[in-house]
Amino acid sequence: MNYTQRLLEREKTVGRPVRVGVVGAGQMGSGLIAQIERVAGMEVSVVADIAVERGVAAYEKAGRQDVQVETDLAKAAELVEAGKPVVIADGLQMPKLPVDIVLEVSGVPEIAAQIAYASLLGKKDVALMTVEADVTVGLLLSSVANAGNQIYTICRGDEPSECLKLVEFAQDLGLTVIAAGKGKNNPNRPTDVPEDVMEEAKAKNMNPRMLCEFTDGTKTQLEMCALSNATGYPVDVAGMHGPSCTIEELAKKLIPLADGGILTNTPVVEYTVEGDVAPGIFAVVKSEDPVVTHELDYLNFGTGPYYAVYRPYHLASIEAHLSISEAILERRSDFQTVVWQSEVTAVTKFDLAAGITLEGMGGHHVRGWTVDAAQAREQNAIPIGLVAGCKLIRDIKAGATLTYDDVEVDETRPLVAMRRLQDALIKGGVI
Missing domain, CATH: 3.90.1210.10 (Antifreeze-like/N-acetylneuraminic acid synthase C-terminal domain)
Known part of the structure; x- marks a missing residue:
């Protein structure tokens, strides 16, 4: 049974949809709000943003009307219970409202960590979109959540969580994971500053500092660090190799040196540049059994014993709500830090x-x-x-x-x- 059917069954049983409190109504937050409003059995009950007009606009773009900005938490709670869309200014107040899960989309690690911590202490489940916070204090947050039988999860849609799904798929098939990672879909210019990407940022309607975080390589380092701490897989070398690589070359380059690749240790997290891997994600795996290898070759999966499990896309905010369904219905985290690797x-x-x-x-x-x-x-x-x-x-x-x-x-x-x-x-x- 898929999430949609189960969410509808839950709504019928409980008498209301899953209530999501969203903190942050910028570009990513606005997209998430619109997507969640399309999901049967789930709704955005509250939006928190220091610029309340952004929250109102995000709701309206998602088709919600009669949005109310509220400063009185008691009145805000009444509106939530009545199914009315509410906007508040302070995300730290979100745990005090009757929502089922707090979805953090601020993009600011300092704020994201505080929202997550306050929400967990307030006995709310947390879904995080700001990976920068997770690679700073993610082990603390996951430990607090797990100790309190709550859910703390990094959302689906970005490369770390989707890479983990490929790793889990490979493990479930009994294959040995050699490397997991992403194709970097931006130039790799380590000394970029915001002025260097200003025009491109304007064209993409992005904050130039956010785009600079991509082009100077920081975002890739953060994402692969998060994957490392969720899998326990280290980096092979500081900063990773980051080779130029095509999809066809993944299972030839990202394998041990002894077999013609570039890796001195396995399994590892890694990324590639150039080539045609981006915006996809991958797990390079090895078949340890000759019968299985023969079958995989016969099925045109590649030429063993090394293979690339590859997905050519990640859908960011479009997939993020899947982690909310997983948290609410399965009481399970899609992705969280398990070790400080x-x-x-x-x-x-x-x-x-x-x-x-x-x-x-x-x-x-x-x-x-x-x-x-x-x-x-x-x-x-x-x-x-x-x-x-x-x-x-x-x-x-x-x-x-x-x-x-x-x-x-x-x-x-x-x-x-x-x-x-x-x-x-x-x-x-x-x-």
């Missing part, structure tokens, strides 16, 4: 002078670079998710990995406090 560190784009206040991802100062988490701890490297707003206390050369010794960190920031707690729990073997 990898870390995205901050590498300087240019020479930087002491005294500057650092910009975060997609800015002028740093780009993301994934390394083994143990290596990051040895270097005392600061996670890129914490860099924004830190003051540089000494001169740093281009291409250097920033450490806690290089910066002045504002310890009053909630995200910093959450990360300190996660680090302490990891060190103590609690998570």
Whole structure:
């Protein structure tokens, strides 16, 4: 039975659809709201956005009328119970409303982490779209959720979660996973700054910093780090190989050196550039049984023993609500951090002078670079998710990995406090 049938059955039994509270009504949030409103047995009950007019506009674009902006939580709760669309300004108030799950789409790691943590403490399930928050404090969030019998999940639709589905498919078939990852569907220019992508960003109606996060490689590093921490698969080398590769070459290049590939260890997470892999995702697998290998060859799956399980697309916000269905109906997370295997560190784009206040991802100062988490701890490297707003206390050369010794960190920031707690729990073997 598919989700639609089961959601309708649930609605008939419970007397109402699944109530989703969405935090963030920007480009991604607006698309998600429109998509969820098309799903039978599910509705967007509340939208939270600091610019309430964006929330109203997102509702109206999705076909909802009589949207009410409310500051009184008691009145907002009454409207939710009555099935009326409500917009509030403060996403941190969302857990206090009668929604079944909080869907975070802010795109800002500091906000996303706070929303997720507050929602879990408020006994709400959480679906997260901001992977930047997960690669900073995801193990803490998943641990809190699991301890409280709640769901914390990264949403379907983006490459990490869809890669995991391919990995699970391969494992269910008894195949050995060698590598899993994505094709990078943007140029790879490590020293890009927002001004370099301004015109393209305008044409795509994007925030130039968001586009810069893609083109300087940070987003790919973040996504593959998330996949690493969800599977336990490490990176083969710092930053990954990122080879030029076609679909046909996946099962020839992303295999062990001994068999003509480029990998020194397996399984690993990886990405490719150029070629025709993007915007798809892949899992390179190996058949360990000659009978199975013969059958797969006969079925034109490839030429064994290595094969590429490939999906040529990922549908972002169009698929995200599937994780809500999985959470509500199955009480299961589609994708979450299970081990702190990898870390995205901050590498300087240019020479930087002491005294500057650092910009975060997609800015002028740093780009993301994934390394083994143990290596990051040895270097005392600061996670890129914490860099924004830190003051540089000494001169740093281009291409250097920033450490806690290089910066002045504002310890009053909630995200910093959450990360300190996660680090302490990891060190103590609690998570």
